[in-house]
Amino acid sequence: MKKLSGISWRDFKALPLLEKGDYFQGTPPHTLIAQQFTREKLQELCALATRIKRINKRRDGANFLKTLLCDKRAMLYFAQPSSRTYLSHNAACQILGLDTMDVRDSKTSSEVKGESPEDTIRTFSSYADMIIMRHPVGGFAERVAWMLAHTNREIPVLNAGSGADQHPTQALLDIYTLERSFEKIGGVDGKNIVFVGDLMRGRTVRSLAWMLSLYKDVKLYFVAPEPLQIGQDILDLLDAAGTKYVVTQDFASTMPIADAIYMTRIQDEWDAEGESSTIDTSAFSIGAEHMDIIKDTTAIMHPLPRRKEISTDIDNDPRAVYWRQMRNGMWIRAALILTTFGRQDEVNQYYDNYKPGA
Amino acid sequence: MKKLSGISWRDFKALPLLEKGDYFQGTPPHTLIAQQFTREKLQELCALATRIKRINKRRDGANFLKTLLCDKRAMLYFAQPSSRTYLSHNAACQILGLDTMDVRDSKTSSEVKGESPEDTIRTFSSYADMIIMRHPVGGFAERVAWMLAHTNREIPVLNAGSGADQHPTQALLDIYTLERSFEKIGGVDGKNIVFVGDLMRGRTVRSLAWMLSLYKDVKLYFVAPEPLQIGQDILDLLDAAGTKYVVTQDFASTMPIADAIYMTRIQDEWDAEGESSTIDTSAFSIGAEHMDIIKDTTAIMHPLPRRKEISTDIDNDPRAVYWRQMRNGMWIRAALILTTFGRQDEVNQYYDNYKPGA
Amino acid sequence: MKKLSGISWRDFKALPLLEKGDYFQGTPPHTLIAQQFTREKLQELCALATRIKRINKRRDGANFLKTLLCDKRAMLYFAQPSSRTYLSHNAACQILGLDTMDVRDSKTSSEVKGESPEDTIRTFSSYADMIIMRHPVGGFAERVAWMLAHTNREIPVLNAGSGADQHPTQALLDIYTLERSFEKIGGVDGKNIVFVGDLMRGRTVRSLAWMLSLYKDVKLYFVAPEPLQIGQDILDLLDAAGTKYVVTQDFASTMPIADAIYMTRIQDEWDAEGESSTIDTSAFSIGAEHMDIIKDTTAIMHPLPRRKEISTDIDNDPRAVYWRQMRNGMWIRAALILTTFGRQDEVNQYYDNYKPGA
Secondary structure, eight states, X not given: OOOGXXXXXXXXXXXXXXXXXXXXXXXXXXXXXXXXXXXXXXXXXXXXXXXXXXXTTXXXXXXXXXXXXXXXXXXXXXXXXXXXXXXXXXXXXXXXXXEEEEEOOSSOHHHHTTOOHHHHHHHHHHTOSEEEEEESSTXXXXXXHHHHHTSSOOOOEEEEEETTTBOHHHHHHHHHHHHHHTTTTTOSTTOEEEEESOTTTOHXXXXXXXXXXXXXXXXXXXXXXXXXXXXXXXXXXXXXXXXXXXXXSOHHHXXXXXXXXXXXXXXXXXXXXXXXXXXXXXXXXXXXGGTTTSOTTOEEEOOSOOSSSBOGGGTTSTTBOHHHHHHHHHHHHHHHHHHHTTOHHHHHHHHHHHOOOO | OOOGGGSOHHHHHHSOHHHHGXXXXXXXXXXXXXXXXXXXXXXXHHHHHHHHHHHTTSHHHHXXXXXXXXXXXXXXXXXXXXXXHHHHHHHHHHHTTOEEEEEOOSSOHHHHTTOOHHHHHHHHHHTOSEEEEEESSTTHHHHHHHHHHTSSOOOOEEEEEETTTBOHHHHHHHHHHHHHHTTTTTOSTTOEEEEESOTTTOHHHHHHHHXXXXXXXXXXXXXXOGGGOOOHHHXXXXXXXXXXXXXXXXHHHHGGGOSEEEEOOOOGGGOSSSGGGGSOOGGGOBOGGGTTTSOTTOEEEOOSOOSSSBOGGGTTSTTBOHHHHHHHHHHHHHHHHHHHTTOHHHHHHHHHHHOOOO | OOOGGGSOHHHHHHSOHHHHGGGGSSSSXXXXXXXXXXXXXXXXXXXXXXXXXXXXXXXXXXXHHTTTTTTOEEXXXXXXXXXXXXXXXXXXXXXXXXXXXXXXXXXXXXXXXXOOHHHHHHXXXXXXXXXXXXXXXXXXXXXXXXXXXXXXXOOOEEEEEETTTBOHHHXXXXXXHHHHHXXXXXXXXXXXXXXXXXXXXXXXXXXXXXXXXXXXXXXXXXXXXXXXXXXXXXXXXXXXXXXXXXXXXXXXXXXXXXXXXXXXXXXXXGOSSSGGGGSOOGGGOBOGGGTTTSOTTOEEEOOSOOSSSBOGGGTTSTTBOHHHHHHHHHHHHHHHHXXXXXXXXXXXXXXXXXXXXX
């Protein structure tokens, strides 16, 4: 096994994404990039998430879950504001009885006193058994994991979004939603997944597209106005994995064949000078008028928050799974956190003995 | 039973207050307006609050209480700042072992990203089993309950203050304080309750006055400078209920007959242009010089925070119950939250078996 | 025993520090100033902290600890920002199962509404069984303890930093770090402790110097540029206690004989007009080049955050104990909080029965 403590920061930083992942599987494991997951690991996590979700429905089950990590403490360090990612991780911790502490200000008192970011995070780590962190600087979560691996108190780091690139748990919840949506129709293999909207700037789409390349015969459709189309780097990754894809501006043509439609918001907060406002995005939205065209089994997804790309008219259509998708984030994060501490077998044993209803 | 899921928002919104209440008694129940309570329900809650309070005094009792809702999670969504209401609800949750998450910023990251208020609150509700919310917009809590009733995941909504109108749990704690204060002198029926101060703008007084109309032979005295006197709408409600009242500027005349004196603060934060500062309010305050005039059993109350309308000189007088009143808020809220989840019988059984001292 | 409820604020305020301490040993006890501790009490707390730390290593031990105060609630009132002190106390509470509520804004809604600071803190105390507080005004924590002692609901006050003077739990964690560092080399008695840096303005150094005067044959070295040298008031205290000390600017001469080197940061946030920037502090720092000169058993300490006075090059040297020192704060605070509620014997019994490994 490759050890994060045995490599220099310079060498580590220079590694390609797929090789970096090997360094995160140690004791403790870190969750830093989407590319560190294998299909086997994804499916283990999905199965565990479902068991946790089912056990949690009964009062005695919920009480059992809360004993699993009640000897641990997690630090939620959110240097960038994010209600839903924060709340979802917080809820996942609470389900497992894991105590949480949070630092949500971007500017802490210590920074004012001239402390280095590394010292600040090492301070926060001193009081916790795990760090769940969001940070505006790309790669900072990796730097933290590397830094802690070089101390005598390495604790697991869970990347809850760093910079413009990585947000691995969002990709996990998307995969989990697809797995559950296709549970009774043969699973994810062989499905047509249509991505719509701002594909250039959404890190969500980038990570999920890569994860889908781990499945067999999946075909991806990237539907976007030309200036917001998916990046060539992702297409290169898909080519290398042998995953088929179509790049198009024609949303209507993809609707009838879509097994999942993944809508996204125009991320104009990344605009340099309001360029998004000059793009006509009206054709990249979905509403009641499209519901007859798409299949009965199609999953309509969205990482939320949404604007007008999904009409609220379809919120109660059974194919609209975006609210369930959000709640799935809580379950898959609980599965991930439990696995980080290596206690997933206790859930499996409980589940096999008690068989809570689905 | 009338179902919130079976009525349009337009029709619901147009209902008179007393009819709205019928829609909040479903499964799950919502707590949204003072007018939804019956006298029977008030007294059940008061009895339960006292049992919780007594059980909590012993360590084993406190441990028992913490098992009651430890499989649940509450979202405390405070879009308006409020230390004491927030803390009181938070403490009530902790007493019952209910995990809490909070959003206390008025401006969340999602609002910045163009999300609708309905989507934001539905997001927050995704991770919780109950929402406790304070919001500056009148009626927004009702809107949220109605909206959730039209999803497949309706969770109870507890209104911790919305707009200028409703703050039902404040009225509950006031009733509870009166019930306890008059426990050994025949209860609330037949008592003279004197309200003093800014009666026009305090939603507290408006709600409590209505609740008192549920009791027999209560007489209310509204003592205020003329521009801050109680609104005609409340007097109409009292007339309809057959509750007697007196409207006066003469505080002194009411002191000797008062069973409770409910002081309030001039709420100048609602002033359009500082008009409060032109009103002479000196006669609408209480201090050591009045303590000989009022009865030995009179309860002096205040929703707090206070300014000068109550002198700190009387803080240690046994008739000054405003600090106890604040703590009562914690117990009555615990009773309300427990009842919301339908688990009050577990407290009653425990109490009957163990009989903790008073 | 001297009772806080039996003395006027004016008389209490005028007492010398060493006499004030007698008023904090009641039921409940308060932790307000470094000078209230005896050597015996310090060593009891250190022994308890180590037992808690060891018990916490095992999962069943951690679960046991969480039952100790799970019927209590602490209010963390931090009117001054402080990540590390806040987090450390928070973690200590979590270890003991003590629920926490926090108010971290300096300006609460009640202050806006014209409430007095005393009323605000009495409000916060209403919902809690203990207050842990940091406040910019010197002596305010004492005022709060005195005020609560004059109500019918006195709860313990733990001073987590008030004004420029007192931060007693920081001194406790420093003593605990020294006790642990010297555990196998005869304890703190007879050791040479070298303080370096901004000794004039660091309340940490002032409190620790006083606590060290409780030990036998300790010798203190104060190494600082002249304008930042230790205050005469501390030297007077040491003289009165018969504790030997040296005041010098020559760091190098003290290195070979130092048993502990306590580095500090230039606290330029207290500068009136940037005067610190004119002082040459380069000689008052430590790095790899000094590690051959100092003894193998020397403990290098720092209250953190640091700037350049300690090079990160020595972070992994076993003599660099400042990170451990930070974590020690969590254990000694847990010991202190547990003792405040008088439940330390439960830990001692558990420890004696189960003998968790060191």
